[in-house]
Amino acid sequence: MKKSFLSRMGNLGKIMNRAAFSDVQQKITKYHYGSDAFMRILESRYSCHAFSNYPVPETKLNMVLEAGRLAPSASNLQPTRIWVVKSEDALARLRTVHPCYNAPVVLIVGCRNEEAWIRESDGVNAAKTDAAIMLTHLMLTATDAGLANMWIWDFNPSKIREVLPETREHGVYALLALGYPETGAGKPTELHSVRKSLDELVKTL
Numbered sequence: 433m434k435k436s437f438l439s440r441m442g443n444l445g446k447i448m449n450r451a452a453f454s455d456v457q458q459k460i461t462k463y464h465y466g467s468d469a470f471m472r473i474l475e476s477r478y479s480c481h482a483f484s485n486y487p488v489p490e491t492k493l494n495m496v497l498e499a500g501r502l503a504p505s506a507s508n509l510q511p512t513r514i515w516v517v518k519s520e521d522a523l524a525r526l527r528t529v530h531p532c533y534n535a536p537v538v539l540i541v542g543c544r545n546e547e548a549w550i551r552e553s554d555g556v557n558a559a560k561t562d563a564a565i566m567l568t569h570l571m572l573t574a575t576d577a578g579l580a581n582m583w584i585w586d587f588n589p590s591k592i593r594e595v596l597p598e599t600r601e602h603g604v605y606a607l608l609a610l611g612y613p614e615t616g617a618g619k620p621t622e623l624h625s626v627r628k629s630l631d632e633l634v635k636t637l
């Protein structure tokens with residue numbers, strides 16, 4: 433007997449599921465058997481100290497923000513927030529207290545101790561650790577998206593709160609400047625190639 437259109441659609445659904453599964457499987461296999469794509473991202477990231485005026489495409493910015501959303505946090509309490517500073521007005525206000533190397537987009541990552549997990553044994557609050565993990569997701573995804581970036585910590589949080597009162601509810605943890613490097617000046621500094629050796633860094637017990 434001839435199969436109905438709908439039952440054939442059912443088969444098609446199964447085939448499509450299989451295709452999707454094999455796609456995932458292929459990615460897993462690639463990862464386990466020697467993909468060095470992630471290592472290449474880690475190696476190509478550097479702190480950019482000079483950005484051009486070239487704007488950050490929305491699609492790239494959204495991908496970076498999505499990576500921040502996916503970050504894990506202690507007990508999944510998600511005590512972090514991100515403020516995207518990109519309007520002329522907000523950038524001008526921010527630049528009165530930090531130049532941000534002329535980046536056309538600056539992400540301010542904040543966190544609230546009151547929303548974070550606290551370790552019972554010694555009372556340590558996880559908010560800043562959660563924020564650092566989120567920053568790392570943002571920074572590496574930006575690199576993967578071809579965006580130069582710079583983790584900025586040398587700022588005065590109370591001055592940021594003054595010029596951007598929107599951030600007041602949360603502690604401002606760090607800034608992440610995003611954009612494209614200024615020709616010449618936007619290249620890695622000498623410190624980029626200075627790292628301890630594995631011998632110095634790792635002690636096997």
Ligand SMILES: Cc1cc2nc3c(=O)[nH]c(=O)nc-3n(C[C@H](O)[C@H](O)[C@H](O)COP(=O)(O)O)c2cc1C
Pocket residue numbers: 477478479480583584585586587620621623624625
């Ligand atoms: C937590 C953190 C805070 C940083 N804050 C600043 C900063 O405020 N100003 C600055 O010039 N660089 C800052 N940096 C960049 C470091 O100086 C830089 O990562 C380091 O010199 C290694 O260079 P590389 O990032 O190009 O590999 C910061 C980096 C980290 C991880």
